[in-house]
Amino acid sequence: xxSTHTNxxxxxxxxxxxxxxxxxxxxxxxxxxEIPDVEEVGATTAPLLSAAYFIGAKCQDYNDDFMLCQKExxxxxxxxxxxxxxxxxxxxxxxxxxxxxxxxxxxxxHWQCLSFSNLEYKNCRKAESLLNKCVFEKxxxxxxxxxxxxxxxxxxxxxxxxxxVALHQDSELAFxxxxxxxxx
Numbered sequence: 001x002x003s004t005h006t007n008x009x010x011x012x013x014x015x016x017x018x019x020x021x022x023x024x025x026x027x028x029x030x031x032x033x034e035i036p037d038v039e040e041v042g043a044t045t046a047p048l049l050s051a052a053y054f055i056g057a058k059c060q061d062y063n064d065d066f067m068l069c070q071k072e073x074x075x076x077x078x079x080x081x082x083x084x085x086x087x088x089x090x091x092x093x094x095x096x097x098x099x100x101x102x103x104x105x106x107x108x109x110h111w112q113c114l115s116f117s118n119l120e121y122k123n124c125r126k127a128e129s130l131l132n133k134c135v136f137e138k139x140x141x142x143x144x145x146x147x148x149x150x151x152x153x154x155x156x157x158x159x160x161x162x163x164x165v166a167l168h169q170d171s172e173l174a175f176x177x178x179x180x181x182x183x184x
Contacts (some may be wrong), residue, residue, distance in 0.1 A: 038086040041093050049119055050101055050111035051092075054135055059091035103134035108149040113168040121155070122162040127171035128155055130178060 041048070048055075056063070066088050069081035099107045110127040115124035128143075132155065135141050146155055154160055178184040 016085060034083065041089060041092065041096065043096055043113075045119060046111040047096065047107070047114035048074045049114055050131070051096055052104045053145070054099065054139075054141050055092045055095045056146070057141050057144070058095050059088060062087045098139055099135070102138040103131060106131040106134040109174055111173055113171045116168050119164060120165070122160070123164040123166055123169060124168060125155060125160070125164070126175035127168065129184060130171075130174060133184060143162075 023174060043051075062084070066084040069084045070077040073080040106127070110124060110131040113124035113127040114121070121128065132143050135143070143153075143155060144150075145155075148154075153163075175184070
């Protein structure tokens with residue numbers, strides 16, 4: 001199935017899937033020194049979804065550079081845009097680290113609600129409002145859905161059309177506590 005060819009100029013592994021009649025070559029060499037080294041984000045879907053708008057706000061310049069590189073690479077983007085892609089990953093990791101440092105309880109509450117609610121925002125608006133408030137106060141980032149006017153931002157509506165299907169008990173309790181303390 002897999003073999004390493006020591007006579008090749010590159011250290012590579014070959015894999016043949018006989019059922020699908022496909023052949024893959026995986027390069028095992030380290031990346032060139034001009035490609036910055038970066039750890040993977042290491043987050044599951046729910047925390048990434050919870051942080052998505054904040055990652056978008058903080059990392060927009062890096063994302064724009066990466067997308068421009070992909071467009072200009074004309075099909076060779078995965079190779080030509082490694083440096084820009086690593087910058088996006090580093091920025092996203094930084095946002096997640098900041099969220100865990102400055103708004104840990106609110107962030108955890110929101111992504112656990114999303115996980116509990118099949119990743120649907122509509123079920124987690126109360127936890128989301130607590131997270132948004134914390135992120136604005138401590139990180140100076142604002143959630144804004146791109147392309148939507150300020151007065152139509154769904155997370156700011158008092159009476160949205162899409163209502164929660166299932167309530168997340170921890171989010172409800174935290175929201176009521178915050179209301180009682182007049183902090184929201």
